[in-house]
Amino acid sequence: MPSSSRRPSPSSSTPPGVDGPPEEEAWLSTPDLAARWKLPPKTIASWASSGAGPRFARLGRHRRYRLSDIRTWEFQQLEKTGPHSPTAAVSVRHDDETWLTSVELAARLQISARTLDSWATTGTGPRHARLGRHRRYRLADIRTWESQRLDATVTGHPTR
Incomplete structure (x- = not known):
């Protein structure tokens, strides 16, 4: 026998066919x-x-x-990172909104974190944001930077 004090399940609180907020x-x-x-x-x-x-x-x-x-x-x-940054991608996929730390990006590129810090200082690395004293790299900007590097290498004109 069902209890009258039973709460509805969370899935039943949303009417069928209605999605959550955008x-x-x-x-x-x-x-x-x-x-x-x-x-x-x-x-x-x-x-x-x-x-x-x-x-x-x-x-x-x-x-x-x-x-x-x-x-x-x-x-x-x-x-705010400066004029050396590549242009932002106009359309960013949901998974491209992931932010990587310097250590995670260095591991992805198989370089040292010091090299990555040097690139950020000279403006030759991927676009980054300063979140307080922390440097973070958006996956969309990393992919853009990697593509630019690959394209430049294939055409025979490597970029710095």
Whole structure:
């Protein structure tokens, strides 16, 4: 016999045939944002307290970050890296929004992290964003940079 105090399952709270909110309207918590950028949650909280990070909304005692605001802030950080950066891809696939640390990118390229840091300083490496004191590389920009390097090598005019 079913109990009258039984709660509906989460899947039954959404009417059939109705999707969730559009991706741009999704909200991320501080731990979600920290995982996206591979930073400690305390860094995100510190930025929020000082007004240095992306825009957020206070929902009770919780901070929530709208995905569209995060993407805007990320793009602004990419633009700050300087004129040597390649142009941003206009259309970015969902999996290209992954951010890599310097160590992860160095492992992907099979180079030392010091070489990657040197490239970032001289502007010869892939486009990066400074998130506080942390350097992060977006997968879309890495793929663009790799493609440019491959194209230049194939045509016989290697780029720096």
